[in-house]
Amino acid sequence: MNVTTSDAASASRDPVTVVIVGAGSRAMNYASYALKHPDAMRIVGVVEPNPVRRAHTASLYDLPADRCFDSVDALVSRPQLADAVINGTLDAHHVRTTLPLLRKGYDVLLEKPVGISEAEVLALYRTAETYGRKVMICHVLRYAPFYQALNQVIRTGEIGDVIHVQTEENVDYHHMATAFVRGKFASLARDGSSFLMAKCCHDLDLISWFKTGIKPVRVSSFGRLSQFREDRAPEGAGTRCVTDCPIEAACPYSAKTLYVDRGLWPVYVWPGYLDGVRLSDEEKLAGLAGDNRFGRCVWRCDNDIVDHQVVQFAFEDGSTAAHSLVGGAAKACRTVHITGTRGEIQGELEEGVFVVRNPDPWADGRVFSEREVRIEVSGEMHGGGDHRLVEDFLRVVRGDPDAGYSTSLAHSIVGHVSGFRADVSMATGRTVEIDWDGIFV
Numbered sequence: 001m002n003v004t005t006s007d008a009a010s011a012s013r014d015p016v017t018v019v020i021v022g023a024g025s026r027a028m029n030y031a032s033y034a035l036k037h038p039d040a041m042r043i044v045g046v047v048e049p050n051p052v053r054r055a056h057t058a059s060l061y062d063l064p065a066d067r068c069f070d071s072v073d074a075l076v077s078r079p080q081l082a083d084a085v086i087n088g089t090l091d092a093h094h095v096r097t098t099l100p101l102l103r104k105g106y107d108v109l110l111e112k113p114v115g116i117s118e119a120e121v122l123a124l125y126r127t128a129e130t131y132g133r134k135v136m137i138c139h140v141l142r143y144a145p146f147y148q149a150l151n152q153v154i155r156t157g158e159i160g161d162v163i164h165v166q167t168e169e170n171v172d173y174h175h176m177a178t179a180f181v182r183g184k185f186a187s188l189a190r191d192g193s194s195f196l197m198a199k200c201c202h203d204l205d206l207i208s209w210f211k212t213g214i215k216p217v218r219v220s221s222f223g224r225l226s227q228f229r230e231d232r233a234p235e236g237a238g239t240r241c242v243t244d245c246p247i248e249a250a251c252p253y254s255a256k257t258l259y260v261d262r263g264l265w266p267v268y269v270w271p272g273y274l275d276g277v278r279l280s281d282e283e284k285l286a287g288l289a290g291d292n293r294f295g296r297c298v299w300r301c302d303n304d305i306v307d308h309q310v311v312q313f314a315f316e317d318g319s320t321a322a323h324s325l326v327g328g329a330a331k332a333c334r335t336v337h338i339t340g341t342r343g344e345i346q347g348e349l350e351e352g353v354f355v356v357r358n359p360d361p362w363a364d365g366r367v368f369s370e371r372e373v374r375i376e377v378s379g380e381m382h383g384g385g386d387h388r389l390v391e392d393f394l395r396v397v398r399g400d401p402d403a404g405y406s407t408s409l410a411h412s413i414v415g416h417v418s419g420f421r422a423d424v425s426m427a428t429g430r431t432v433e434i435d436w437d438g439i440f441v
Contacts, residue, residue, distance in 0.1 A: 015034075015038065015039060015040055015041050015042040016040065016041050016042070016083050016084060016394045016397050016398065017041075017042050017044045017081070017082035017083045017084070018031065018034070018041055018042065018043055018044065018082055018083065018084050018085065018086055019043075019044060019045035019046065019047065019067075019075065019081055019082045019084075019085045019086075019106070020043060020045070020046045020047070020048070020057060020085075020086050020088070021046075021047040021048075021072060021075070021085050021086065021087045021088065021089060021097060021101070022047070022048065022087060022088040022089035022090070022093070022097075022111075023046055023048040023050075023053040023054065023056070023057045023088070024053075024088050024089075024090075025088075025267055026088045026111050026138070027086050027087070027088025027111065028057070028088070029386055030086050030088070030109065030138070030386065030387075030389070030390050031043055031061075031086055033387050033390040033391070034061070035060075036387075040391075040394055041390070041394055043057075043061040043063070044061075044063070044067060044081055044082050045063060045067040045068065045069070045075070045081050045082060046058060046061070046063060046067070046068050046069070047069045047070070047071065047072055047074070047075050048068075048069075048070070049070050049071065051070075052272055052274055053274055054068050054070070055068075056274040067081065072097045072100055072101065073100070075101075075104075076100045076101065076103075076104045080104055080105050080106065082106065083106075083107065083397050084106055084107040084108065084109065084393070084397050085101050085106045085107070085108050085109070086108075086109045087101070087108055087109065087110045087111060088111045089111070090184070090191075090192075091113055091115070091116055091185075091191065091192050091193040091197075091198065092116050092191065092192035092193070094110060094111065094113070094114060094115050094116075094124075095114070095115040095116075095120040095121070095123065095124045098110055098124060098135070099123075099124065099127055102124075102127055102128055102131050102133045102135070103127070103131060105131075105133070106133070107133055107134040107135070107396070107397050108133065108134075108135045108136070109136050109138065109389075109390070109393045110135055110136070110137055110138065110409075111137075111138045112137050112138050112139060112201050112202065112205075112412075113193060113197045113198065113201045113416060113419075114137055114409065114412060114413075114416055115416075116192035116193050116197070117420065118416070118417055118420040118421075121413065121416050121417075121420075122413070122439065124409065125409050125410065125413055128409055134396050134397065134405075134408075135408065135409040136389075136392075136393050136396060136405065136407050136408060136409070137205075137407045137408070137409060137411075137412040138389060138407070139201075139202055139205045139206075139389075139406075139407040139412060139415075140202070140385035140386050140388075140389045141202045141203075141205070141206055141334075141349075141385055142205070142206070142209055142385070142389075142406045142407055143384075143385035143386075143388035143389045143392065143406070143407075144349070144384055144385035144388075145375045145376075145384055145385075146347070146349050146352055146354070146375045147206060147209075147349070147385075149354075149373055149375055150336065150338075150345055150347065150354055150373075151209060151210060153345055153356055153373075154210055154338065154340075154345070157342075158342070158343060158356065158358070159338065159339075159340030159341075159342055159343035159344060159345060159356065159358070160340040160341030160342030160343065161317075161319075161340055161341045162210060162211060162319060162338055162339070162340050163318075163319045163320070163339055163340060163341060164319060164320050164321065164322075164338070164339045165207050165210050165211065165319075165320075165321040165322075165336075165337075165338050165339075166321070166322050166323075166336070166337040166338070166339075167203050167206065167207060167321075167322075167323045167324075167334070167335065167336050167337075168323070168324040168325075168326070168334070168335045168336075169199065169200055169203055169323075169324070169325050169326070169333075169334050170326050170329035170331065170332060170333050170334075171199060171325070171326065171327040171328070171329060171332060172328075172329050172330065172331060172332035173252050173253065173328050173329065173330065174252075174253075174258050174264055175332060176228075176307070176327040176328045176329075177228075177253045177258070177298050177328075178258070178264065178265050178268060178269070178294065179268075180195060180198075180199070180303065180305060180307070180327060181228045181298045181301050181303045182293055182294045182296055182298065182301055182303075183268060183293070183294070184268075185198045185199075185305070186301060186302070186303035186304070186305065187302060187303060187304050187305065188304055188305050189304060190302075194305060194306075194419075194423045195223075195305040195306050195307070195309060195325065195327070196221075196223075196306075196309055196311065196325060196419055196422060196423060197416075197419050197420070197423070199325060200323060200325050200419070201415055201416060201419055203323050203325075203334070204311070204323065204415035204416070204418050204419045204422075205407070205411075205412060205414075205415035206336075206415075207313065207321045207323065207415065207418075208411075208414040208415045208418065209406070209411075210338060211315060211319065211321070214315050214316055214317050214319070215315065215316055215414060215434070215436055216313040216314065216315050216316075216321070216414075216418050216434055217314060217315065217316050217433065217434050217435075217436075218313070218314040218431055218432070218433055218434065219311065219312065219313050219314075219418055219421045219422050219425055219431070219432050219434065220311075220312045220422075220425045220430075220431040220432070221309060221310065221311045221312070221422040221423065221425040221426040222309070222310055222426060223306040223308055223309030223310065223325075223426050224306050224307075224308070225303075225304070225305065225306050225307055226307055226308060227307050227308075227327070227328050228298050228299060228301065228303055228307055228327075228328070229299065230299055230300055232299055233297065233299035233300065234247060234251075234299075237251075237297055237299060237300075238297060239296070239297055239300050240255075240288070240289060240295045240296055240297060241253075241254050241255040241256055241288060241295055241296075241297060242255060242256050242285055242288045242289050242295060243289045243295075245297060253297075253298040255288045255294055255295045255296075256285065256288065259284065259288065259294055260281055260284045260285060260288070268294070269292070269294045270284070270287070306426075307326075307327040307328060308324075308325060308326045308327060309324075309325045309422075309426065310322065310323070310324045310325070311323045311324075311325075311418075311419075311422040313418065331350075332350065333348055333349065333350045333351075334348065334349040334350065335347070335348045335349075336348075336349075336354070342358060342359070343356060343357055343358035343359065343368075344356075344357050345357075347373075352374060352375040352376060353372060353373070353374050353375070354372075354373050355370055355371065355372050355373070356370070356371050356373065357369065357370045389407065392404050392405065392406070410440070413439065413440070417434060417439065418434065421434055
């Protein structure tokens with residue numbers, strides 16, 4: 001088969017050909033766009049070290065054996081197979097797997113965060129510039145209709161110049177327990193990403209987007225691990241939910257309740273789930289009683305990341321911003337409050353509603369006028385941004401001059417550098433300066 005290159009694809013209306021690298025939940029979600037729109041995108045290969053996931057992906061996209069690889073090295077040892085790659089590997093593998101792909105000639109849609117250190121993120125950026133490759137970061141919230149509409153209000157000047165941005169993300173109790181206490185993002189030392197960068201580089205990116213063209217120059221941050229540690233365990237708590245815990249039935253973090261009764265996040269909790277095997281409840285309970293890490297008491301895990309953090313920014317124009325991250329909340333939600341010189345915007349992503357207020361002493365006896373903007377977001381992951389991001393990536397690969405390319409690697413660097421510096425501030429207890437000279441080539 002004669003596979004087009006990225007340059008040729010820009011002049012062709014054939015589907016953009018894509019290789020999946022890391023067949024986890026995020027990459028597979030983006031790749032599923034090809035199932036709905038085969039005329040626009042076609043999956044032609046997969047790189048996945050897990051043989052079960054690799055076989056599942058091959059079956060889903062009818063891939064021959066010679067298009068299925070266990071490593072990026074095996075892929076790049078072959079002639080270029082596709083126009084682009086969707087890289088959904090784990091955070092610590094993002095940069096080292098993307099560098100050889102760029103050198104080979106692939107454009108890349110890269111899951112966030114870009115990397116686990118400022119130095120490696122900048123090294124990736126400079127390599128992409130050297131080889132002239134297009135790299136888009138999966139900051140899907142820029143493509144969510146809620147934030148698109150909100151940012152449009154800012155761009156029109158309706159609230160004047162932005163002088164303060166306040167955002168907050170509340171991570172609900174089961175997401176916190178599964179991903180950040182029991183799961184693969186629980187340890188900075190082991191997994192590479194801080195809580196802030198693993199969960200909130202979306203939010204840091206939104207702040208930089210709302211302040212497009214104006215960079216932060218100072219950052220400070222405070223946070224700690226307060227809840228999910230052994231000295232906060234309730235009286236009587238055991239070590240594993242289904243073996244020695246007399247209070248399990250009343251605990252919101254019960255592994256039995258979350259992973260057996262409610263069946264939440266089976267791909268994370270049950271290895272081999274993708275091979276089509278559905279475990280019985282008895283088999284699941286036996287796993288949670290054994291060495292399955294998701295059966296552990298949340299107060300007796302080996303997690304070391306913070307569970308709440310606040311970040312404060314000072315921008316070069318004198319404006320400010322703050323982001324709060326809280327784990328273990330009852331309800332998952334992202335909120336935003338933006339204050340300008342002539343008005344303000346306040347809303348919540350999950351509700352799909354924001355209000356715009358402007359000073360008006362004659363508005364029904366109040367001192368402001370108010371209008372509501374409602375966006376339908378029900379049932380949409382990331383507010384409907386996932387596949388809109390993919391659509392724009394395909395336009396970028398084709399060389400479409402109308403592509404937004406909003407989440408290019410160059411755009412993403414501002415939020416990433418800010419986040420890495422925020423973690424330095426939290427660790428050292430001091431305000432950290434950001435000198436942008438020399439960061440961009």
